Amino acid sequence: MRAVLTQVRAALRRRRTQTAVVFIVSLMAAGISTMALTLLVRSNQPWDDAFARLNGPHLLFDLDANRVTPTQLDATTHLPGVTAAGPPTRTANVPFGLGGKKGLVQVIERADPGGSVHRLALGAGRWPADAGEIAVIHGSQGDYPILPALGDTMHSVNTHPVEFKVVGEVVDLTPNLNRAGTLRGWVIPGQLTQLVDGAQVRLGYQMPYRFEHAATDADLAADRRVVEAALPAGAETQAPGDWISARSGSNWLVAAVSSVVFAFSVFALLAVTLIVASVVAGSVVSSYREIGIIKALGFTPAQVVGIIVLQMAVPAVIGALVGVPLGSLFSRPFLEQTSASLHLPAASAVDPLVDVMVPIGLLLLVVLAALVPALRAARLNSIRAIARGSSPQTARPSRLGAILTRLGTPRPLSLGAGEAFARPVRGLLTVLALAIGIATLVFAFAFTPTIKAVGDDLGSWGAAGDVHFARYPALVDPAATALINAQPETKVVVATSQLPLTLSGHAETEPLTGMRGDAAALGYHAASGRWFAAPGEAVVASLTARDRHIKIGDSIDATVNGAPLRLHVVGVNNDIITGGRGFTVGWQTLAGAVPTAAPDIYLVNLLPGADKTSYGKRISAAGGEGIAVQEQPWAQYLDGFYTLLNALVGSLALVLAAIAAVGVFNATLLSTRERVHDIAVLKALGMTPAQIAVMAAASALVMAAVAAVIGIPAGIWLVGMVVGAMGDLYGFVGNGSAAIGPLSAVLIVASVFVVALAGAALPARWAARTPVTQVLRSE
Amino acid sequence: MTDTIVELTDVSRTYNGASGTVALDQVTLAIARGEFTAVMGASGSGKSTLLNVVAGLDRPTSGRIVVDGQDLSRASESDLARYRRTRIGFVFQFFNLLPNLSVLDNVMVPAELAGMARADARTRGRQLLEELGIATVERSYPTNLSGGQRQRVAIARALINRPALVLADEPTGTLDSHAGEQVMELLDEINNRGQTIMLVTHDVNLATSHGRRILTLSDGAMVDDTAIEARRGAKPADLVRLRAGEA
């Protein structure tokens, strides 16, 4: 054993380049894998911990107080499969005003934050103890039109306004995802009575449940049916909130990027395996003589395998040990981002299991990759190995080289290019590693622009206007419209309203948005087909189109507010704000079916140079209780998202490109070392150093060209896949390959060759410096 | 007119720094155009280093070398490469043919490196193979040839750019005596056509039977420089005398 270790130590010291190659690729792969796995494993940790601590609800039902009684609800506590539930709390959705802005608040009566299920944690302040006190969701936790903070006084916007002082901030793990923008507020029991005013504000119940089986969406659907069966028909005011959506929604950003990181880490591990296999195979070939000698000295085949494998394993493990902490370090910002929004302590980026498994996994891969050539080396006949010298000469004429020569390629190029696949296995391994690097480069080039294209399409985010106003019953539509049009800065006004649309044959409703005004001027457009023009024409949102099998040209029969409506689909759009669901039609179409409908959201584009803030304040002041500016939080979210995405995808692509370059470096180095004799001869025959460098790099260029043929389509496919997956999640249809314009295509191809040449540069320069007399003498 | 083609002035080559091995020790030498010079010496005497230095494959540690009007001591690496492919032809002991190129392609390499059009290089290459009696193997690969054939290919390669100076380092070292003699006759013929030849050999018979000038190196220093001549009229009795036993 000691003899083996001595050999390994000597080999590591002598083969520094090879050791460095294995170290570097292992470091990078370990870093990326650690980051990916840490994000996957840990990003939900703060939420999971808090959810368990608070015994959070698997389903949170919102029910109509006119159709169901507390007694009926209490009975559901003992339904089969229900492990904990209730008690029901009274709720109502009440418009509130704060600082000139208005927003809907789901007010919930609750004496204390405790209980057996759905306990609430206070992020700041205390639980309301008196009338006129309220605890609200912490503002930064979601996207709400009003953002009350501790100490603010907010007031209800109804016939008899009531003031509430904010005394506590609550961490809500299960926000109302079904009614985005609706804040939650908790008051002491009895407070709702004065807020409920029949028509506008109706009383309801909220009821939390925990179930025996709630791990999957299917479990939850079954659980929901059990509860629904026990309640009167139509008791639900909306679909219940579920913990799985709440959990994934709690870190949507990290969820969005972690799949990308994960894909990249799989790529990186693959690339590392390929490179290590090629490094080992190359080193075995170049150390035949040495292997022969140590075998002649009496090392057993097993010891020879051990020496070769350890030569790879040692730098791989050291690389992994450096890479794992780096991976943890780089995953920290993402984890902090998640927990900050939840007001929870950040999960530690150190996951012992991940941090142990990554080096072990990497080690296994490296050992496996090293084992095949090592076993081959162990079988070598020692005498023949010594006689064969440093490396067997490849006497194979190169067909590729011959073809290139016939095509009139300059001699140095054809001589070098012809060698690209002189060792087919190594050539293939390198090409694959390079293809992976190229695929990720393509991804980096195409992904962010694709996402940015989706993000820049503000129409799809419902953020097309410069300023948005929400209208309240205190002001009628003609008055609101007149008020807005009266302002000199007003350029374009699009007034909208949304109603639930029932498609014939489907129980679930789809949002139907009517638009009055020049929507196209605000940037609304169809992703495919065209925007609506004539009455009866509609644009369908992408996911509704997909799920309901609706194609452009189809006619859809539906009802809205009980009135029949026939829609002719002329286009498909991305509508992220509705989760990719629903239809958009002209106002005439909506009003034709529902004559009483009136717009309640006004999207206004201002003339150039206008001040949005003063404009908004002026209209809010003029409209009093009837109109308020609506915040558009998405836009600012997106900027941060792009920065994050760009940094992440860019740096990951760089790492993978670097791994690919190391692969090329290795292949070129091995090939120039094996061909050192030929290179020396050519140099003696008068090949200039520059010609030699070109020759050495030529095979890298051939490999790059082949890798590009594989890698570019793979990268485009990958972008399409990831964009598709994200689109499903967030409700848009993105076209990944469309983001690759002529410029990016040129950049991609250029970067492919940059990567290949960067990898080949050093060995090529070394080859150019081949000491002719020494090489030719040592025959 | 004494037209000097190779001129070395105080050329030294030391390996591994100041305290290292002295491969060439202040060699001063002038070779006239058209000469057939044999460089002799025991192994390690520096004879190959001398040839490498003249070939521009190795740089002297000190001293000045001018070959065919070009000062090698001042040439850049690229200049040396261009020098090697245009001014000299090198014949190695181990042939050093490129195994993955055909015979004809091997011969054409220096021409192509020097920028000769492929068609011209091919014509010239075929002509040389013809002259050297190996035209039939132009499509073969070096591994399929005998040693003598390989060395002839190497000679054709050395001649393709019509170098003024042909350098040969133990060109018959791995050949049997018959093939070796043929190779030497080729060199004689090349020399008769006016090309200057520097032959490095440890074989004194080879040196004396072909060279017209014998340089002897020992420990890097030139210890002897002998001009020898063909004396057709020499009487055997002046050379060898059989005298034994009772006269």
Added chain:
Amino acid sequence: MSLRFGILGLLADEPLHGYEVKQRFENMLGGTWDVNIGSVYQMLQRLERDGLVEPLGERGERGKQPYKVTEAGTSALAEWLEEQESQPQLLREDIYVKLLLLARHTDGAAPRLLNRQRRVYLQRLRDLADQEKAAREQGRLELALLFKGGRLHAEADLKWLDAAVDALEDK
């Protein structure tokens, strides 16, 4: 010894008289040995006395007496050809004697003188090679071998010279 058996060998082919013996002998050796006619007659008489040759018929015109080999002569020749040569090495060239004398001096002249001697040997090698080549071209293989022998000896002398120079330089 070789003149005695050389003559015996020539007579074994066919009976010859004295002058014929000298001519054939010189021809056989390719001019490397000028034989005195007197020595030939002297040797013939000695061989006759030893009973290895005998006169054949009558003395011819101008006293030419052909000789032929006796049976004893044939077996003596066969015996000589069979036996191995084991006489001591003959170092007869003056250079060896010069070396013995030069080695006594320490003024460094010896290597210089010996190096000059090299040039002689180098030229001799060339001359012998030319002779050998010429003999081979004439189809005289045995003669070519004789020159080759000379060449190899010259080569040995050169090596010896190198060794001597080395040794004296190191002294």
